[in-house]
Amino acid sequence: MKNLTIGLFGFGVVGEGIYQVLKDKPGLKTTVKKVCIRDINKDRNAPAHIFTDQPAELLFDPDINVIVELIDDAEAALPIVKAAMEQGKSVVSANKKMIAENHAELIELQQTFDISFLYEAAVCGSIPIIRNLEEYFDNDLLNYVCGIVNGSTNYILSKMQTEHLDYQVALEEAQKNGFAESDPTLDVEGIDAAFKLSIIALHAFGELVNPYQIPREGISQLQTEDIESATALEKKVKLIARAQHHDGELELSIKPELVGDDCILSEVNNEYNGVLLGSSLADEQFLYGKGAGRYPTASAVLSDISALRYGYRYEYRKFNRVNSVPSLVSIP
Ligand SMILES: NC(=O)c1ccc[n+]([C@@H]2O[C@H](COP(=O)([O-])OP(=O)(O)OC[C@H]3O[C@@H](n4cnc5c(N)ncnc54)[C@H](OP(=O)(O)O)[C@@H]3O)[C@@H](O)[C@H]2O)c1
Structure with missing residues (x-):
């Protein structure tokens, strides 16, 4: 099992939720090293030294092997997620807009950089659908x-x-x-x-x-x-x-x-x-x-983080089958 050192983007409804959940679960061998937010002057319910408004402090930190992206801005999330993958870091996200708009590119990046990209919380919050x-x-x-x-x-x-x-x-x-x-x-x-x-x-x-x-x-x-x-x-x-x-x-x-x-x-x-x-x-x-809410959504994010500890990734087998053997599209 891998030890995970997390760089967390976003400390809102879900971001703060997963931070608190991980803090209370030392047995998971998972630590949040740094949290990147938009407004560095807001009061936060966590030690001030872990916060930054500089994405690079997380993305280029060699100790951080997982980026958990929980911001509310899909346009800003895409370059963050891409940079994380390019740095060889696995990514967990809940950002359905960013994922749905850029799915093909994100799958390719996952393969190119040989990392995991998981997003159970992006669809139906706590329900393990994906x-x-x-x-x-x-x-x-x-x-x-x-x-x-x-x-x-x-x-x-x-x-x-x-x-x-x-x-x-x-x-x-x-x-x-x-x-x-x-x-x-x-x-x-x-x-x-x-x-x-x-x-x-x-x-x-x-x-x-x-x-x-x-x-x-x-x-x-x-x-x-x-x-x-x-x-x-x-x-x-x-x-x-x-x-x-x-x-x-x-x-x-x-x-x-x-x-x-x-x-x-x-x-x-x-x-x-x-x-x-x-x-x-x-x-x-x-x-x-x-389908939403701090802890229900955090539970799906936590499940993805736990799965990273044994190197889980989506293999997109059906997508690969559909695209390599076109006749399989016509399922009776
Ligand atoms: N809320 C839910 O129940 C729920 C359920 C399923 C999925 N999701 C998804 O989870 C993600 C987060 O949602 P949320 O409800 O937690 O949002 P939220 O409460 O609005 O919090 C957003 C957080 O993102 C930070 N942020 C925004 N732009 C940023 C940037 N460019 N760089 C760094 N930090 C930035 C904000 O910083 P400041 O604190 O400084 O403003 C804030 O901490 C979204 O993709 C959402 O669709 C949410």
Whole structure:
């Protein structure tokens, strides 16, 4: 088992969470040596000497063998992650936007520099979806992956449904309770869900998909009457991300769908996420858990960090198969 010395980027909701979790787990033989943040003058709940606003202090420190990237700026994250890989450091990230927009390049860099690049927390927070798709579902043929992958919109829809709030009031409540950003566009327009679905598509079906080309409809146009009509039909409105094989083609969509109580996704409420996996042998399976929040997300980051101790990396076997043997794309 390797000892890990971490350079942490970001000390916000998730960054501070993973810092505190690692501090309380000395048995993991993992230390955070330095933390890079944007504003060096903010008060922090950790010793001042570990903080810097100079990325180079982490990226070029030969003692640091892992960079954990947990910043909220996808454009700034990309050069950080690339520089870390070029320095031979493994990387853990939760940044779905940065990953979805640059997946091909990041996979190539992982191979070129022979490091691990893990990102379980980028999709559905605490739910171990990526590693399941990558490892467990390597043999059984998946037919579909669909579910609720965005906690903010699910919270808003749940409040509209159960408390009869209109969209704007439910959004404001989600923001007040920390379940939605002050600029909620990425969530409510389904863009965040598209980032996650493109990452899912790669690990489930081996297909690299441009997230901006996924047909998408958000929830911002939903009216109270739409929710009431659904209730009259004994259904709920849920923002569903769907990746499904149909006649050998992979079909992807993000859109509000009516879900009846015969589908377990109707039980996924508030900030929770849930994903259904349909496969040829196992039929249907269901993963459920918190899609966001400090410690749920930190648990997925921690799992990636632990996996680095035995050198784990995604092998993208389905992607490599799809790309080297094109006929395998047409899974019956
Ligand atoms: N929050 C969640 O529940 C959740 C769930 C799943 C995935 N994620 C992902 O996790 C990542 C972090 O999210 P978060 O909610 O923890 O964000 P956050 O609370 O807004 O914190 C962001 C942190 O990044 C730092 N930062 C921003 N730009 C930087 C830069 N250029 N260089 C160095 N540090 C920089 C900020 O520094 P200052 O403190 O100085 O401002 C802050 O500490 C994002 O990619 C997000 O999508 C979050």
